[in-house]
Amino acid sequence: MRRLRFLLAAFFLLALDVLPPPPMAGAQLAPDYYAVVCPDLEGIVRDAVRMAVAHSPVAAPATLRLFFHDCAVRGCDASIMLINPDGDDEWRSLDGITLKPEGFNTVMSAKAAVDSDPQCRYMVSCADILALAARDAVFLSGGPDYQVELGRYDGRVSTEASVLIPHGSFDLDQLNGFFSGLGLSQADMIALSGAHTIGAASCGFFGYRVGADAAMDPAFADQLRGSCPGAAAAGGFAFLDAATPLRFDNEYYRNLRAGRGLLASDQALYADARSRGAVDRYAADQGAFFGDFAAAMTRLGRVGVRTADDGEVRRDCRFPN
Ligand code: HEM
Known part of the structure; x- marks a missing residue:
């Protein structure tokens, strides 16, 4: 009986692993989601991205592409940033490995800046910081400034097998x-x-x-x-x-x-x-x-959004809590 339960649980997890993210679940997202717990969030992230972009011209395109690769696989849950000890993760897949370090570093430095504010510490998800950083990368390159919906939770799972990204040869x-x-x-x-x-x-x-x-x-x-x-x-x-x-x-x-x-x-x-x-x-x-x-x-930012029930606010964007 115990073995059966184990097998059922394993099957369930496996099924979860290969299912694509639910297409839309944006209802709980709102631009002012962090207005009370982290009122300066937008300014903190923008300053961090501004610094990253001033440091390297690669930072803006790399951050924008990172957001797409995150949302396209398991939804916008920052799973692209997870590092698995056994190397079986999204970013080390054939499609992920070409993502440039400058994108990851931009989000990591924005996250560090957010967490250095005592009010905001460990309150803001990596998925939301990535969504804001992608918008700021666009704006700081001369593109539109738009409101970003917030309130995504971070995923706990990343696997190489779940990566499916469109190829440059597609019609x-x-x-x-x-x-x-x-x-x-x-x-x-x-x-x-x-x-x-x-x-x-x-x-x-x-x-x-x-x-x-x-x-x-x-x-x-x-x-x-x-x-x-x-x-x-x-x-x-x-x-x-x-x-x-x-x-x-x-x-x-x-x-x-x-x-x-x-x-x-x-x-x-x-x-x-x-x-x-x-x-x-x-x-x-x-x-x-x-x-x-x-x-x-x-x-795009609404794809496969997680809630407190199936996600968390990661303390370190590279690892589940
Ligand atoms: C429509 C389907 C898409 C295809 C087939 C595609 C394919 C590619 C390919 C092959 C590269 C070059 C990667 C490399 O040399 O390492 C690239 C780069 C890039 N992609 Fe896409 N992409 C698509 C959609 C998107 C979307 C939706 C976004 C963001 C919203 C995006 C943002 C970028 C950016 C900014 C770069 C440059 C990255 C850099 O310089 O580091 N792409 N894409």
């Missing part, structure tokens, strides 16, 4: 399939892809397209050949938005119209008639992009 149907699994629409996906207005990609993610993809602007292809000279391109990279790589603006969409999308998944948004209209609109109207991006980030 529109594959992209839509992935985002609809998160409860997000094609419109959300197109706006969120605008995050590729900052940051870079390693040659392995796009080198195969150079000279092989007719949609690519020949001058851009020449430029990329310089960034990734043949097989010796290990360590080589190119900016996702070659026009203004450090600035959060709508150049990403203007690039797509000119055949200057770096990843196949970027260029697919213009190649496919179903998404081209939105690309044209954002390329012509930065304000429209900023508004839709902020709304889509808010919806």
